[in-house]
Amino acid sequence: MISWLAYYDDVIGHMFVLMILAFSMYVVMRVGVFSVASIGFWAIAGYGAAIADQYDVPPLLIVGGALLVSGVFGLLLALLAVRLSGLSLTMVTIAFVLLLQVIVLNWEDVTGGSLGIFGLPVHIGTYGLLAVVIVVAVLLALYERGRTGRAQDSLLHDEQLAQSVGIDIRRQRIVALTLSALLGGLAGCLNVFQTGMMVSNEVGFHVVVDALTMVILGGTAAWYGPVIGAAILAWLPQMLSFADEWRLAVQGVIIVVVLVFAPQGAAGLIQRLARGVAAKRRSSLLKRREPQDVSA
Amino acid sequence: MSGYFVDAMILGSIYALFTVGLSLSWGILGVLNLAHGSIFMAGALSAYMITSAGALPLAVVLPASMLVSGGLVVLMELVAFRPIRRRAANPLAAELPMAIASVGVSSVLVAFANNFTAGYSLSLPQDMFTVSSINILGLTITNIGALIVVFAIGLTVALGLYVARSRQGRALKVIAQDSYVGGLLGISMNRLALGTMFISGALAGCGGVLFSIHVNSMHAYMGEALLLKAFAVIVVGGIGSIWGAAIGAYVLAAAEVLAVVSVGVGMRDVVAFVLIIVILLARPQGLLSKRKWQRS
Amino acid sequence: MALLEVAELDVNYGPLAAVRGLSLELEESQVAVILGTNGAGKTTTLNAISGAVRARSGTVSFDGRNVTNSAPWKISRSGLGHVPEGRRIVGPLTVEENLLVGAYNVRSRGRRSELIDDVFDTFPMLAEKRDELGGLLSGGQQQMLALGRALMAEPRALLMDEPSMGLAPIMVQHVMDAVQTIAARGIAVLMVEQNATAAFRVATEVYLIEHGEVILHGPVDQVQNSELVRRSFLGI
Ligand SMILES: Nc1ncnc2c1ncn2[C@@H]1O[C@H](COP(=O)(O)OP(=O)(O)OP(=O)(O)O)[C@@H](O)[C@H]1O
Numbered sequence: 083m084i085s086w087l088a089y090y091d092d093v094i095g096h097m098f099v100l101m102i103l104a105f106s107m108y109v110v111m112r113v114g115v116f117s118v119a120s121i122g123f124w125a126i127a128g129y130g131a132a133i134a135d136q137y138d139v140p141p142l143l144i145v146g147g148a149l150l151v152s153g154v155f156g157l158l159l160a161l162l163a164v165r166l167s168g169l170s171l172t173m174v175t176i177a178f179v180l181l182l183q184v185i186v187l188n189w190e191d192v193t194g195g196s197l198g199i200f201g202l203p204v205h206i207g208t209y210g211l212l213a214v215v216i217v218v219a220v221l222l223a224l225y226e227r228g229r230t231g232r233a234q235d236s237l238l239h240d241e242q243l244a245q246s247v248g249i250d251i252r253r254q255r256i257v258a259l260t261l262s263a264l265l266g267g268l269a270g271c272l273n274v275f276q277t278g279m280m281v282s283n284e285v286g287f288h289v290v291v292d293a294l295t296m297v298i299l300g301g302t303a304a305w306y307g308p309v310i311g312a313a314i315l316a317w318l319p320q321m322l323s324f325a326d327e328w329r330l331a332v333q334g335v336i337i338v339v340v341l342v343f344a345p346q347g348a349a350g351l352i353q354r355l356a357r358g359v360a361a362k363r364r365s366s367l368l369k370r371r372e373p374q375d376v377s378a
Numbered sequence: 379m380s381g382y383f384v385d386a387m388i389l390g391s392i393y394a395l396f397t398v399g400l401s402l403s404w405g406i407l408g409v410l411n412l413a414h415g416s417i418f419m420a421g422a423l424s425a426y427m428i429t430s431a432g433a434l435p436l437a438v439v440l441p442a443s444m445l446v447s448g449g450l451v452v453l454m455e456l457v458a459f460r461p462i463r464r465r466a467a468n469p470l471a472a473e474l475p476m477a478i479a480s481v482g483v484s485s486v487l488v489a490f491a492n493n494f495t496a497g498y499s500l501s502l503p504q505d506m507f508t509v510s511s512i513n514i515l516g517l518t519i520t521n522i523g524a525l526i527v528v529f530a531i532g533l534t535v536a537l538g539l540y541v542a543r544s545r546q547g548r549a550l551k552v553i554a555q556d557s558y559v560g561g562l563l564g565i566s567m568n569r570l571a572l573g574t575m576f577i578s579g580a581l582a583g584c585g586g587v588l589f590s591i592h593v594n595s596m597h598a599y600m601g602e603a604l605l606l607k608a609f610a611v612i613v614v615g616g617i618g619s620i621w622g623a624a625i626g627a628y629v630l631a632a633a634e635v636l637a638v639v640s641v642g643v644g645m646r647d648v649v650a651f652v653l654i655i656v657i658l659l660a661r662p663q664g665l666l667s668k669r670k671w672q673r674s
Numbered sequence: 675m676a677l678l679e680v681a682e683l684d685v686n687y688g689p690l691a692a693v694r695g696l697s698l699e700l701e702e703s704q705v706a707v708i709l710g711t712n713g714a715g716k717t718t719t720l721n722a723i724s725g726a727v728r729a730r731s732g733t734v735s736f737d738g739r740n741v742t743n744s745a746p747w748k749i750s751r752s753g754l755g756h757v758p759e760g761r762r763i764v765g766p767l768t769v770e771e772n773l774l775v776g777a778y779n780v781r782s783r784g785r786r787s788e789l790i791d792d793v794f795d796t797f798p799m800l801a802e803k804r805d806e807l808g809g810l811l812s813g814g815q816q817q818m819l820a821l822g823r824a825l826m827a828e829p830r831a832l833l834m835d836e837p838s839m840g841l842a843p844i845m846v847q848h849v850m851d852a853v854q855t856i857a858a859r860g861i862a863v864l865m866v867e868q869n870a871t872a873a874f875r876v877a878t879e880v881y882l883i884e885h886g887e888v889i890l891h892g893p894v895d896q897v898q899n900s901e902l903v904r905r906s907f908l909g910i
């Protein structure tokens with residue numbers, strides 16, 4: 083067990099980083115928005131952290147800076163994006179990521195171009211990452227139980243209904259988009275701290291596909307959806323080791339198949355199962371009480 | 379000076395071939411096809427595969443590649459978009475899953491291309507089409523450049539007239555506005571969707587083949603950068619408008635050439651993003667779109 | 675056998691049963707009206723008949739063929755038109771284009787223009803507005819356009835969902851006259867209405883539905899004296 087953990091330490095650590103990225107996608111998906119801005123903030127914070135690291139800035143300061151920058155830019159993007167509906171909003175977030183990609187590849191002096199930035203110190207281990215994931219998951223679970231969380235649930239199911247009962251969709255979306263930016267930035271920063279490098283691939287198409295695989299496969303029904311999605315994605319290369327060059331294709335197929343056949347993802351299936359069990363228990367309780375009613 | 383004009387015309391024509399279909403499927407069917415860049419690439423790739431099987435002239439290869447790329451989008455419609463649309467509670471609810479599914483398909487296509495090309499750039503064989511310089515109205519342009527312009531303008535105008543005049547064109551406008559009423563009037567959305575998707579893919583494929591001859595190279599990610607440009611074109615022209623997309627394409631190309639000439643090459647890809655942000659801030663419904671048919 | 679037969683129709687929206695065991699018949703050239711309060715399931719019934727919402731069980735047959743849960747466009751092509759609630763005119767198309775769209779499955783250009791002339795004869799009000807955008811017409815004009823658009827498909831029967839909704843009394847009269855004209859051509863009409871007084875002038879059969887069930891059914895002259903109808907719909 084111990085040796086197994088040591089052997090797969092990198093995979094497990096990366097899984098935790100992915101979980102935070104998945105949370106970042108999840109919070110916006112829950113308010114009925116398809117945004118890939120998370121990947122943008124993942125990239126901005128990642129490069130920011132890598133560059134600051136080269137100048138030996140203390141890691142905590144780097145995290146603080148990454149959160150600050152992501153938060154501010156996230157809020158700005160959110161303020162622009164909520165004026166738009168549905169697909170237009172998606173389009174803006176994709177344009178944002180595509181622009182970052184161009185900047186990263188062309189601004190070689192700072193970003194290292196297509197090679198990226200290498201050989202940075204590793205600042206966080208698997209247990210540290212686990213701690214961060216737990217803190218974030220607990221905060222999200224609490225947030226979901228709270229007022230705003232419930233508002234988002236109804237919003238997700240029926241936008242018009244939400245509006246008619248006085249839920250301010252714009253505000254909800256601004257909050258969600260900003261929160262998503264913060265989480266995306268945190269994940270990007272931790273990614274660099276864990277791997278000690280930042281490469282231009284991390285701004286590319288495959289991160290978008292990774293992020294979507296996690297959040298679609300896991301589902302957005304509850305906070306454990308992205309956890310499941312990230313866990314599966316992290317182990318996918320191990321499972322597919324014979325065909326790594328086909329990994330993108332496998333993920334693409336997963337996305338389409340899940341969307342068509344199980345749009346609620348793993349979390350949705352779990353919830354349905356749980357509800358089924360609860361309903362069965364309730365109905366069996368009712369049945370048991372029936373004779374008493376008759377005798378009464 | 380006239381060199382810049384020729385550059386802008388060719389660039390704008392590529393943008394037009396790429397964007398018209400993207401805008402059409404978005405505006406009419408609510409499908410933001412994020413695999414459109416991969417379809418553009420698939421056109422070029424299938425041209426390469428066809429010519430590697432045997433020496434054939436462009437007059438054969440181009441239609442065949444358009445058939446392949448159009449067919450691919452039809453396949454997407456059948457395996458992903460249609461099932462998602464059928465399951466959705468209302469047309470709006472299908473939009474986000476369809477867009478996400480298109481990323482999945484794109485992922486499959488990119489993985490295939492990456493494996494086929496082993497990550498390198500390829501060039502189409504010279505004997506399929508020999509590039510040379512010609513003179514038209516005092517302008518020096520390559521024959522492939524001229525072909526691109528002719529195809530872009532010819533196909534766009536033909537499609538624009540068809541949609542404006544034909545029975546199917548009117549039906550498309552009904553579907554775009556209100557698919558429920560379309561059904562009650564005897565219009566089969568599924569059939570029209572197949573046609574729209576095929577045209578959208580074929581135009582992109584045409585652009586992909588001609589573009590890869592023009593720049594003498596093709597690779598797995600060649601379509602990705604175009605997506606950002608297409609978004610800017612759509613924002614200028616209005617979602618779903620063929621004429622708008624055509625005008626927007628040349629406007630963007632002219633702006634880009636102007637930016638390169640006056641500021642520098644680095645500015646080229648920023649223009650599109652700035653255009654998107656500025657126009658969306660000022661007029662979220664698009665620059666050229668009008669709403670004069672609504673009663674206040 | 676009646677032209678349109680609906681038997682034991684059930685429609686659910688999730689857990690909500692909107693239509694329950696509903697049966698009705700529409701004879702050739704007959705005008706029937708469905709009365710019911712808001713949320714009774716009238717629109718749902720019409721939508722289920724024309725295939726726009728799925729029936730959970732029950733059958734719909736038109737012209738002797740089972741069309742239950744067929745695609746709306748197929749049902750429309752088989753000769754059953756549907757003038758939807760709220761008219762749903764296509765705003766950015768002109769009046770003429772809106773009419774042409776109604777004849778989507780009429781392949782001959784010549785036949786389409788004959789049909790258009792015919793509609794303009796029937797509704798002269800539309801002829802004047804020929805080139806105006808549909809979205810700019812008044813409510814009454816839009817209702818006429820919606821009726822004209824449905825006629826363009828040369829239907830054998832028409833479903834109409836609250837054609838008088840939101841119209842001034844004089845317009846209600848025009849619309850009911852139009853319904854009468856349509857019926858006089860031998861087109862059977864199944865009309866949903868809340869304005870019973872207006873509907874009774876043209877209809878011969880009445881179905882009263884509540885909570886998705888038919889609670890009363892019969893010829894107009896008998897039903898209009900029933901306590902239920904007088905109290906709820908005639909305001910007497
Ligand atoms: N798309 C839908 N999803 C969920 N419930 C619906 C939907 N459409 C209608 N309902 C519900 O089904 C019931 C019947 O609705 P329906 O529209 O058929 O009533 P109606 O008789 O046409 O009412 P009105 O006179 O207001 O038009 C109502 O309780 C309504 O809330």
Ligand SMILES: [Mg+2]
Pocket residue numbers: 716717718759835
């Ligand atoms: Mg109704």
